[in-house]
Amino acid sequence: MNSRVDHLESRVILLAPTPNDGAFTSKLLLDLNVSTTVCTSMREVVDEASRGAAMLVLATEAIESRDLLALGKCLRDQPPWSDLPTLFLLSPSADRLAYARYLGNIPSITYLKRPIEVVALVASVQAGVRDRHRQYALREHLVQQENQSRALIDADRRKDEFLATLAHELRNPLSPLRSGIDILLLEDDGNHDRVAVLQMMDRQLQQMVRLVDDLLDVSRITRDKLIVTNELVEVQAVIKASIETVRQLLKDSHIKLKSVTPCEPVYVHGDFTRLTQVVSNLLNNAVKYSEDNSEVEVVIDANCEQVSISVRDTGIGIPPEMLSKIFEMFTQVDSSLTRSRGGLGIGLTLVRRIVEMHGGTISAESRGVGLGSTFSIKLRRVHVDRNSTLIDDRESQAVSPKRILVVDDTRAARVMLSKLLRKLGHEVVEAENARTALAHLETDPLEMVFSDIGMPEMDGYALAKEIRKSNKTSELVLVALTGYGQDSDKAKALNAGFNFHLVKPVSYAMLQSILKLKPIS
């Protein structure tokens, strides 16, 4: 017998026409080791059954027709694993079909017509109780399965949280490194060896930032937390920004990039940064899986309704059986060459998810191993009134020198960002906590604040709220700098009063764009 079945669940509930009948059947079953509870009304039967029972044995003489409704409900409202065996002992005049009509089609109901041989009664009860114990075993199995799947979901959630924390912890040290390399790269002293080393460090850092970002995005995908914004985006601008991200890679491997784009601007609705991430990823792969000195091509093709962006290479190609699989998480073509190029096998999963979130499609083609690959994205085209201005005219604006406050309790991050801002021609004041920052703001006519979020005593959110409260500083441009890049973190920062939310490490290009942009009020 199942260990989790208690005595209530092992008993048979009897509804007998007379107390004597009840006592007789009870004794009979007890001799077979089956305990019973004898009831005198159907209401009692239903109450008892709700506490647990192996079987119901009901004499029709003790049943009134209105009782059958309550019984029918009790039998129909059982959990999925349960099918409580119910035996009707019909009086000679009772019509079995009438009961069946009343109760509907419940397979666990059986009928025996009086006079009943004791052997038949015993056999029916034993069969019912056996069947009930099989149901208990099924229940146990289901409970175990549920526990296992709950444990798996729990482990999965912990893994996602771990990934998010890991990415955040990795981002923090990357931040001062990013600013440091940018500063050194700005100081061109004509020493080629020095510049070459710095460029190498720059590339490695970019690669590291990309991996950390991908890790974070994977954890977002698995938790359905990836969000794309919906702006008007010029596809040519996406291509341009994406090419920028692989420029150095192209140079290092002497790969020629050809881009074929229509003369007039082509637009889609979507998220500029995410679309740039998509095309960068494809370009990055095209370079990664090609021989040095080869050629990669990116083509925008637009008809009235659709825009297609294709990234074509002449590299190692993809075997036909892998073409549909490479978009799955952690899938890599199993070849020594693929392995030697590193990677986590998550880039294309992210690419596909982002494209799908834009209502688009992505496909991969290859004529086979060694014959190159083409990845094509299709998005819905949007037509724009030529007179309307686009938001993204970042490049055309010049940066005027500003008085900026940098607030960060991590010294390395604060000092490096301040240095970089000074190099860009701005005046910078530093504060190691929110209180000092507020004191500076009281006395100094500052225009912009870059603030960390996680700081002891008073965090960045509280600082932003304080700044927005005071008339004197309510117009300041506030930029949140955090290691947390979740969309909820962004929303929290904007709610607290920040104009922009940047995820560390902030690149030189991003810093430049923010300094040029006017906050949307």
Ligand code: ADP
């Ligand atoms: P990663 O490149 O980090 O391994 P991706 O998800 O970007 O992960 O790509 C998955 C796999 O698809 C790669 O490991 C590689 O086997 C294959 N692949 C992707 N792009 C190309 C390409 N342009 N040429 C050949 N194989 C590719």
